[in-house]
Amino acid sequence: MPDEAFISILDVSKHFGPVKAVDRVSINIAQGEFFALLGPSGCGKTTLLRMLAGFEAPTLGEIYIDDQPTASMPPYQRPVNMVFQNYAIFPHLNVYQNIAFGLRKEKLSRSDLDARVNEALALIKLEGYGTRGANELSGGQRQRVALARALIKRPKVLLLDEPLGALDKKLREQMQIELRQLQKSVGITFVFVTHDQEEALTMSDRIAVMSEGHVLEIGSPEGLYERPRTRFVADFIGTMNFFEGRVRAREGGKIAVDAERVGEVQVPADDYDFNAGDTVVVALRPENIRMRPGRPDLTANMAHGTMSNAAYLGDRAHIYVQTEGSEQPILVAMQNLDGAASSATHGERSVALQWSEQAVLLLRPE
Amino acid sequence: MKEQTLHAAEAGSPPGGLREGVRRAFLRHEWLRAYTLVSPTLILLIVAMAAPIGVLVGLSLWTQSGMEFDRTLTLANYETFFGKKIYPLVLWRSIQISALVAFATVLLAYPLAYFIAFHVQRHKMVWLILITLPFWTSYLLRVFAWKLILGYNGVVNSGLTTLGLIEQPLEFILYNVTAVVITLAHAWAAFAILPIYVSLEKIDRSLIDAAHDLGEGPVMTFLRVTLPLSMPGVIAATLLVFIPTVGDYVTPKLVGGTTGIMIGNLIQSAFGRGANWPMGAAIAVISMLMVTLAVCVFLGGVKGLKKLLA
Structure with missing residues (x-):
C-alpha cells in the first residue's frame, strides 16, 4: 500500500x-x-x-x-x-x-x-x-x-x-x-x-x-x-484448477498434501502456516501443468488420466484430462509451439501430468 | 421493370399464382408494406382534409349575391379582406393571442413535465392520467367554469372581496384578452405537457451526469443539455397549442368580450348570421396561410437560435 x-x-x-x-x-x-x-x-x-x-x-x-x-x-x-x-x-x-x-x-x-x-x-x-x-x-x-x-x-x-x-x-x-x-x-x-x-x-x-x-x-x-x-x-482472475485436500505432514521445509484427483502434492512450507490435519484447497493454473503421453510411476506432484476433451484456441489448446474415479476433469493449457497443441488435441489418450512445487498454491477453504 | 413482368407472368399462372405474386411483392418491397399500412389514414386524409380545403378555396373565389352564389371566379373577397381594416387587425390579434397562449402554456407545462419525467419514480402513468382529467368534462363546461371563476361576482372577485383585499370587484379579468389567454392555456395544457414529457423522458440520464461531471451546475446543465435536448417536445407543444387556438371561437365568444374577439368569430359570423359563405371561406383561407407563415417564422427562429447557441 x-x-x-x-x-x-x-x-x-x-x-x-x-x-x-x-x-x-x-x-x-x-x-x-x-x-x-x-x-x-x-x-x-x-x-x-x-x-x-x-x-x-x-x-x-x-x-x-x-x-x-x-x-x-x-x-x-x-x-x-x-x-x-x-x-x-x-x-x-x-x-x-x-x-x-x-x-x-x-x-x-x-x-x-x-x-x-x-x-x-x-x-x-x-x-x-x-x-x-x-x-x-x-x-x-x-x-x-x-x-x-x-x-x-x-x-x-x-x-x-x-x-x-x-x-x-x-x-x-x-x-x-x-x-x-x-x-x-x-x-x-x-x-x-x-x-x-x-x-x-x-x-x-x-x-x-x-x-x-x-x-x-x-x-x-x-x-x-x-x-x-x-x-x-x-x-x-484467469482460470484455475481446484482440488480439495488435507495436509498430511509438514517436514523438511515442505508441506505434503493429500488432494483429491491428483494424489500427493508437495509445496515449499515457507509461504504457508498450515499444519498437519488442516483442510486446504490446492490451486493449480492450467498453463503450469505439463502433459506428456504414457502412464508413468506416480510420485508427488504428478497425476495420471485420459484426455476427454480438447478446445483448440489457436495460440494454445485447452485439454481436459479425466482422472480415475472422478467426473470433474483437470484443465491443462498447452502452448501451440510448433503445432504442439494441434497435434495434442488428437494424439495419445492416456497422459501423465506434472507440475513444479512453485506452481502449486494452497488456499484456505471458504 | 423486370420484376413487374415477372409478376405479370405469375398472375397468369394457375390458381394461387396471383396471391403468391402479391405475397412476394409484399415481402420484397418495403414501400409497398408502408403504403398499405398508411392507406386507410391516407384515404381519410384525402377525403376529409384535402377535398374540403379544395372546396373552401374554390368557394372563396365566388361571391355572394343575395341568396345565390355568383360563380364567376374573382378575388373580390380577398380585396374586401385587405380593404377593411378590421379583418387584418383581428387576424393579427388572433395570432398574437395564440402565440401568447402557446408561450404561457408551454411555460407552465414544462415544469410539470419535468417533474413527472425526472422526479416521479413510480406511478408515472397515474400522473399522466391525472393530467388528462380536465378532458373528462366538456370543453364548453370548462370555459363556463372559467367564466364563473373570473366573472364580476366570480370566485376570484368574491374571494378577494371577502378577504378585504379589494373593495370593488376587478373588472379587467373577464371579457378581455387576459381571460381568453387564461382559459385557453388551461384548456390546452395537456397537449403541451405530454410531448414535453416524452422528450424529457427520452433524455439519457448519463448526459446530465456528464454535464455535472464537466463542471456545470444545475442551471447551466439545464440550459446547455436538458433544454436543447427537449426542444423537439417544446416545438411540438408550441405548435399543438398555437395552431388550433388561432381558429378557436368558443372561448373568445364566451369570455373574450369585445376586445378578445378572434378570427374564428369572424369566420363563424360570415357563415352564420352574415350569410356570406364565400367571404367566410376567404377569411378561412387567409388565416390558414397566415398560420402556416407564422409556424414557418417560428421554426426558422428556433433554427436560428440553435445556431446562435451552438
Missing part, C-alpha cells in the same frame, strides 16, 4: 434500501496510479466509482481526494472527470463542442479555446473531426471523444466506467495499450472499472477485486494472478 494516498476511501458503505451495494470498503490510491476496480457485475464497483465522481453519496464513511473531504462537494466542483460507460456524448453537439463543453467556466479567448481543443483532438488522433456530428462517430471514436472531453479539464483523477466494453476485441486491445500510454504521458491518476480480468491485468498498476460489495484483495496484476489469497480471486 502506498504511504501517500491521493485518493482515500475510508470505510465507505452505500446502501440502496436493504441492499448493501458497497459494504465497508477502504482503498488508498496513489497519485499517478492506474488503479482498476475489478469484479463481476453487481459487485459494487460502479457504485464506488460513482461515489468518487459525486453522483452518489456514501451512506457511511468518507472519501478524500487530494486531502479534501468530498462529502459536501457536488460533482461539478470535484477535481475529477469521468468517461462514461456509454460515453454520454452530447447528441446535440458536434465533436468540437463536446470536447469544449467543460471549458466554459475558464472563459478562454476563441484562439485559446481552439488551441486547447485542437491539442485534445491531436491527443486522441482525431484531428479534423471537430465538425463531425456526435451521431457520425464510430464506437471507438466516441470513446476517444469522451476521453478528450474529460482530459481537457485537466482533472486530478480520471474515472473510467468500463470504457472499452462496447468495442470489438481488436479495437479494445489497441485502446488498452493506447490508454495505458496516454495515462503515462499525462500522469493523471486513473481509476478504472471493469469486469474483464484480462483488461485489468493488461492495464493496471494495481487492482482491487470486488465481490458482493466487499473488496477481497488489492494487489499488483502479477501478485493477484500468481499469489491470490482467496479462492474467489484465484478463480475470477
